[in-house]
Amino acid sequence: MKILCLNGSPRKKGNTAKIAERFCETAEILGNKVKIVALRKLKYQGCIACGACKKKSEKCVLKDDLSDILKKMDKYDVVVFGSPVYYGDLCSQMKAFIDRTYSYLTSDYKSRLTPGKTLVMILPQGDTDEKHFADIFPRYFEFFKWYGFKDGYSIRACGADEKDGKTMEKALKEAEELAAKISMAK
Numbered sequence: 001m002k003i004l005c006l007n008g009s010p011r012k013k014g015n016t017a018k019i020a021e022r023f024c025e026t027a028e029i030l031g032n033k034v035k036i037v038a039l040r041k042l043k044y045q046g047c048i049a050c051g052a053c054k055k056k057s058e059k060c061v062l063k064d065d066l067s068d069i070l071k072k073m074d075k076y077d078v079v080v081f082g083s084p085v086y087y088g089d090l091c092s093q094m095k096a097f098i099d100r101t102y103s104y105l106t107s108d109y110k111s112r113l114t115p116g117k118t119l120v121m122i123l124p125q126g127d128t129d130e131k132h133f134a135d136i137f138p139r140y141f142e143f144f145k146w147y148g149f150k151d152g153y154s155i156r157a158c159g160a161d162e163k164d165g166k167t168m169e170k171a172l173k174e175a176e177e178l179a180a181k182i183s184m185a186k
């Protein structure tokens with residue numbers, strides 16, 4: 001299986017990176033091919049609503065560091081999005097990437113992607129209450145189902161910054177278990 005992992009966190013060694021790395025390491029050990037991309041290293045903008053991807057082009061016409069990733073995403077079976085929760089949503093780095101995936105829809109809003117992919121979202125947050133921001137994953141998964149994604153999973157770490165490290169320990173274990181589950185399913 002081929003796995004693409006995009007980390008939207010601006011923190012190189014932050015909670016998102018730790019969970020994403022654990023997921024990817026486990027998946028690699030289990031024989032999958034994994035590519036990790038740190039969005040913080042790239043220069044890009046969000047969708048400019050030019051409409052070119054609905055009229056004259058089958059892909060996003062903006063030329064920046066996302067062009068190559070957007071072009072290649074269809075080659076992957078599993079797509080992992082890592083984002084810290086910022087103001088009750090994804091961080092802007094990840095949101096801008098997702099807005100650019102608008103180019104995966106044709107003029108009649110059908111998906112240009114190969115169906116059957118799996119989405120994983122890694123979502124650490126400062127707040128310890130799991131009820132807070134529980135809407136993020138289902139809200140975005142709806143859009144990815146529209147793109148033809150089949151399965152979707154989230155790894156949340158509610159209270160990821162707590163000093164005792166228990167929340168992160170649990171999330172890292174979940175990352176290992178989910179990587180194993182997805183590897184066995186395919």
Ligand SMILES: Cc1cc2nc3c(=O)[nH]c(=O)nc-3n(C[C@H](O)[C@H](O)[C@H](O)COP(=O)(O)O)c2cc1C
Pocket residue numbers: 009010011013014015016017083084085086087088089124125126127128160161
């Ligand atoms: C700009 C900003 C906004 C944030 N907004 C929220 C929020 O709405 N809810 C929350 O629980 N945590 C919030 N946090 C805390 C982060 O989600 C938390 O520290 C997370 O573990 C950071 O992940 P990282 O280490 O991968 O960057 C915010 C942090 C920043 C810097």
